[in-house]
Structures are given as C-alpha cells and as structure tokens.
Amino acid sequence: MPFTVAIDGPAAAGKGTISKAVARHYGFRHLDTGLLYRATGRRVLDGHDPSEAARGLTPEDLDHPGLRSAEVAEAASRVATMPQVRAALLAFQREFARLGEGAVLDGRDIGTVICPEAEVKLFVTASAEVRAARRHRELSDGTSFEAVLEDVRARDARDIDRADAPLLPATDALTIDTTDLGIEAAVTAAIHAIDARR
Numbered sequence: 234m235p236f237t238v239a240i241d242g243p244a245a246a247g248k249g250t251i252s253k254a255v256a257r258h259y260g261f262r263h264l265d266t267g268l269l270y271r272a273t274g275r276r277v278l279d280g281h282d283p284s285e286a287a288r289g290l291t292p293e294d295l296d297h298p299g300l301r302s303a304e305v306a307e308a309a310s311r312v313a314t315m316p317q318v319r320a321a322l323l324a325f326q327r328e329f330a331r332l333g334e335g336a337v338l339d340g341r342d343i344g345t346v347i348c349p350e351a352e353v354k355l356f357v358t359a360s361a362e363v364r365a366a367r368r369h370r371e372l373s374d375g376t377s378f379e380a381v382l383e384d385v386r387a388r389d390a391r392d393i394d395r396a397d398a399p400l401l402p403a404t405d406a407l408t409i410d411t412t413d414l415g416i417e418a419a420v421t422a423a424i425h426a427i428d429a430r431r
C-alpha cells in the first residue's frame with residue numbers, strides 16, 4: 234500500500250515548499266492540487282464551461298506559463314466552489330495517491346475529502362498578513378501589499394465558507410503554524426510527523 238501525506242491549508246501558508254521538500258526527502262511523488270483548479274480556472278477565462286474545463290484538462294494545461302497570475306488564482310478560487318468541478322477532479326487526485334510507493338498531495342481538502350485515509354495529515358497555516366507578505370514578494374507585477382492582502386482574505390473566505398469540501402483541518406491533522414516559523418523548522422516538523430507513522 235502506498236504511503237500518503239495530505240497537506241492542506243490556506244493560500245501562501247507554505248504548503249508547496251513543505252510538500253516539495255517532504256517529497257524529495259522520502260522519494261515520494263508530489264501533486265500540487267491547486268494547479269488543477271488553476272488550470273481549470275484558466276480554461277474558464279478562455280471561455281470554456283467550468284465542468285467541461287475540469288473534465289478536459291490535459292498535461293499541457295498544467296504546464297501553462299500563466300497559471301501563477303493573480304487573475305488565474307481568482308478564477309481558480311471561483312471554480313473551486315463548484316461541486317461539479319470538484320467532482321470532475323476527484324478521481325485523478327485519488328488515482329495519483331494510489332500509484333507508487335508514496336505520494337504527497339497538497340491542497341485544501343486532501344485530508345478531509347480526497348484522501349481521508351492518508352497516513353499523515355498536516356494543516357499548514359499562518360496569519361493572513363504574513364501570507365500576504367510572502368505572496369507580495371513572489372508577485373513581481375507591482376500589485377500593492379493591500380491588494381494582495383485583500384485577495385488572500387477573499388480567497389480564504391471563499392474556501393472556508395463553501396458548502397462542498399470547505400477548507401478545514403481534518404480532526405486528526407497536525408497543525409503547523411508558519412507565522413513565526415522558518416522553512417527549515419516547518420519541514421523538520423513535517424518530517425518528524427511522517428517518521429512517527431512509518
């Protein structure tokens with residue numbers, strides 16, 4: 234049976250960095266499930282119907298250069314509230330978790346909906362201000378800090394308030410708060426939690 238690590242949390246909390254480091258450490262495969270929603274959101278911006286956009290995703294869609302933009306993030310956050318979009322993306326994510334020796338999936342609902350049987354569940358979070366400051370540093374397009382903070386808060390609210398697969402820690406998740414924690418310490422905490430279950 235493959236070993237599954239589920240890493241959930243809000244935007245820019247450090248999930249991606251921790252997931253990549255953990256996957257590298259154990260030789261596990263990694264899926265950034267946010268990319269599926271971003272690729273779907275981008276196809277909707279191009280005029281596709283949301284559920285068709287999700288059902289018809291190709292590997293090339295996941296490699297599209299514009300997926301990290303604020304416009305696509307906003308579109309992703311909107312399509313992510315649609316149950317038919319989430320349903321269309323479910324099988325691919327579960328299949329990814331089943332293949333190989335081990336897999337790390339990061340997103341919003343991995344520990345609660347996609348892989349509720351995951352051996353390790355982490356909930357990575359940080360204050361909205363710290364997350365917005367990190368995202369502001371990553372975006373080099375002149376967007377103001379205030380605008381980024383507003384965007385982070387709007388996406389948090391949409392993720393938390395949606396009826397289908399809302400953002401919340403699984404009851405058996407370990408929370409890692411990275412507000413005052415460096416990358417190395419956060420990765421070490423994740424590795425300790427995983428080692429304890431292997």
Ligand code: CDP
Pocket residue numbers: 243244245246266267268270271306309310311313339340341342343388392
């Ligand atoms: O990197 P960031 O945290 O800003 O976003 P992301 O992880 O790439 O996800 C983009 C959007 O997809 C988020 O705003 C969520 O609304 C949505 N998402 C989701 O609903 N469920 C997931 N498993 C992953 C992402």
